[in-house]
Structures are given as structure tokens and as C-alpha cells.
Amino acid sequence: MSVVLEVLEELWSMFVGDRRLTLLLLAVVAVAAAAAYLAAAHMLAAGLLLAGALAVLADSVFHAARKAGR
Amino acid sequence: MIDLATAAPAVGAAFVASAVEVVEAFTIVLAVAALRGWRPALGGALAALGVLALAVAALGPLLNLIPLRGLQVVIGILLLLFGLGWLRKAVLRAAGLMALHDEDAIYAKEKSRLDADVRASRAADGIAALVAFKAVLLEGLEVVFIVMAVGAGRGLMIPAALGALGAFLAVMALGLAIHKPLASVPENTLKFAVGVMLSAFGVFWTSEGIGAPWPGGDFALFGLAGVFLVWALALVALVRPRLAEARP
Numbered sequence: 001m002s003v004v005l006e007v008l009e010e011l012w013s014m015f016v017g018d019r020r021l022t023l024l025l026l027a028v029v030a031v032a033a034a035a036a037y038l039a040a041a042h043m044l045a046a047g048l049l050l051a052g053a054l055a056v057l058a059d060s061v062f063h064a065a066r067k068a069g070r
Numbered sequence: 071m072i073d074l075a076t077a078a079p080a081v082g083a084a085f086v087a088s089a090v091e092v093v094e095a096f097t098i099v100l101a102v103a104a105l106r107g108w109r110p111a112l113g114g115a116l117a118a119l120g121v122l123a124l125a126v127a128a129l130g131p132l133l134n135l136i137p138l139r140g141l142q143v144v145i146g147i148l149l150l151l152f153g154l155g156w157l158r159k160a161v162l163r164a165a166g167l168m169a170l171h172d173e174d175a176i177y178a179k180e181k182s183r184l185d186a187d188v189r190a191s192r193a194a195d196g197i198a199a200l201v202a203f204k205a206v207l208l209e210g211l212e213v214v215f216i217v218m219a220v221g222a223g224r225g226l227m228i229p230a231a232l233g234a235l236g237a238f239l240a241v242m243a244l245g246l247a248i249h250k251p252l253a254s255v256p257e258n259t260l261k262f263a264v265g266v267m268l269s270a271f272g273v274f275w276t277s278e279g280i281g282a283p284w285p286g287g288d289f290a291l292f293g294l295a296g297v298f299l300v301w302a303l304a305l306v307a308l309v310r311p312r313l314a315e316a317r318p
Contacts, residue, residue, distance in 0.1 A: 003200075003203070003204055003207070006204060006208065007207065007208065007211065010208045010211060010212075011211065014151075014152055014155075014211075014212065014215070015148055015151045015152060015155075016151070017155055018155060018158065021151070021154060021155065021158065022151055025147070025150055025151060025154065026147070029143075029147055029150075029276060029280075032276075032277075032280060032282065033143075033280040035282075036280045036281050036282040037280070037281070042281065042282040042283070043282070043285075045277070045280060045281075045282035046273075046277045046282040046283070046284055049273055049276060049277055049280075049282070050273050050277075050294065050297065053150060053154065053269065053272070053273055054297070054298070054301050056154060057154050057157060057158060057161075057269075057301065057302070057305070058301075058305060060154070060158045061158055061161050061162065061165075061305050061309060062309070064158070064162055064167060065162075065165070065167060065309045068167050
């Protein structure tokens with residue numbers, strides 16, 4: 001049973017290890033998808049997705065740095 | 071016929087990412103073998119490989135039932151979560167905010183933990199085999215996900231699986247030849263590279279899935295990887311001095 005629990009924990013931490021990063025990234029994908037579907041702005045949507053992913057990474061790194069500096 | 075420009079990023083990403091995971095599993099299997107011999111170590115490892123093979127055989131065909139665009143969005147988001155997570159840790163390690171992964175220390179820790187467990191129990195070989203089983207199963211799950219994620223979006227499962235198999239054989243050959251933990255593998259550099267590649271794949275698949283493909287087709291992957299690499303290196307350079315100021 002503990003093996004199954006450990007596998008489930010591992011799967012969870014693979015994708016949701018950092019809740020803040022996960023939520024921000026899902027928000028970015030939602031905004032990019034809305035741009036693609038509602039405005040048919042395909043290049044804008046692709047650009048938004050890339051810029052958003054880079055911003056989420058920066059936020060996550062600086063957040064960790066601030067916590068470590070405290 | 072799959073052309074090289076399409077297959078190379080998938081094979082490369084699967085190879086490097088799998089190599090990192092196989093090194094981690096190998097360290098624990100080696101600790102088990104050093105303590106209780108190769109029989110329980112290999113028994114546990116082979117049982118885990120069997121479970122993984124069954125899982126792939128059962129779940130793999132289901133991927134064909136999912137519409138391609140839906141699959142690209144789901145896999146793209148999972149790849150982005152996984153890739154950005156790895157890249158974040160690699161940036162923090164490179165900036166000195168997180169301890170580097172030390173295979174020698176992990177080997178010593180696993181060995182002493184297992185030693186204590188084994189002394190406390192009569193079923194010593196069974197416990198040793200279970201430790202090897204869990205290590206291979208957990209690291210193997212990540213390999214399976216990576217192969218499916220980089221391969222499923224464009225029918226590249228076989229090239230990606232070959233990349234992972236190549237990594238497995240390379241690490242095993244190296245590990246069995248030197249017969250000790252692969253501590254000299256530049257693990258954070260590899261994780262940095264994997265984070266960059268998986269994040270690039272994540273943006274690429276998600277964009278295609280939401281109907282916003284990148285110009286240049288598959289070649290865009292190289293450009294996206296370059297952007298992530300430069301950005302991550304810039305973050306390391308930005309965070310390092312801040313940390314030095316915060317810790318006089």
C-alpha cells in the first residue's frame with residue numbers, strides 16, 4: 001500500500017510540486033487559449049504563451065530567492 | 071518516414087532526461103546490491119521494469135483514442151509544469167539557493183537507512199528488493215511520462231523510446247564498468263538542459279493544441295529552447311548577486 005501511495009505522491013509532485021507555479025501557468029494557458037479562440041490572434045496567442053511561461057519561471061525563482069533571503 | 075529535424079529534439083530530450091532518472095535509480099539499486107548482493111537488487115529492479123512495461127502496454131493504446139489537439143494541450147501543459155519545475159530547481163541550484171544533487175551522499179544515506187531496516191527485520195532480502203523496486207518504479211514513471219510527452223504529440227513514440235533505451239544502456243554500461251555511484255555526472259547541467267528542452271516542447275505542443283502553431287514548424291523548437299536557455303541563465307545571473315547581498 002505504501003508503494004502505491006508513494007507512486008501517487010511522486011506523480012502529484014511531478015506536476016504540482018509548486019502550487020503557485022501551477023496556478024500561474026494554468027492562468028497563462030487560459031489567457032493564450034482565449035486569445036486564440038476568441039480573437040483568432042494566433043501569433044499573439046503563441047507569443048503570450050511563451051512570454052507567460054518565462055514570466056511564471058521568473059516569478060517562481062524570485063519567490064524562492066526572497067524566501068531564502070529572509 | 072520520420073525526418074531528422076522532427077525526431078532529433080524528441081530523441082535528445084528523451085535521452086538526456088532519461089539519463090538523469092536512470093542515474094538516480096542506479097544509485098539506489100547499487101546501494102541495495104552493495105548491502106544485500108545483486109539478487110534482491112536486480113530482482114526488485116526487474117519487477118519494477120515489468121510493472122512499468124505493463125503500464126505502458128495498457129495505457130499506450132489509450133493515447134490513440136484521444137483527439138490529437140486535445141492530447142497536445144494536455145501533454146503540453148503537463149510538459150510545461152514538469153519542465154518549468156525542473157528548470158526552476160536547476161536555476162536555484164546554479165545560483166546557490168538549493169543544494170546540488172549529490173549521488174555519493176544519496177548512496178551513503180540509502181545504504182545506512184537500508185542497513186538499519188535490514189538489521190531490524192528477518193526478511194532482509196525482501197526489504198532490499200522492495201527498496202530497489204520502489205526506486206526503479208518511481209524514477210521509471212518519470213521516464214515513461216517523458217517518452218510519452220515528447221513522442222505522443224507527433225507520432226514519435228518509437229524514436230523517443232529509443233532515446234530513453236539508449237540512456238538506460240549507456241548509464242548501465244558506465245555504472246557497471248566503474249561499479250560505484252555516478253557522482254561525476256554533471257547532474258545539474260543535465261537537469262538544466264532537460265528543463266529547457268521540456269519547457270520548449272511544452273510551449274510548442276500547447277501552442278499547437280490551442281490552434282496557435284509557431285512559424286517554422288518543428289524548427290521552432292530549437293528557437294524556443296534557445297529563448298528558455300538564455301532566460302534561465304539570465305535568472306541565475308540575477309539571483310546570485312541578490313543572494314550574496316542578503317547573506318553578508
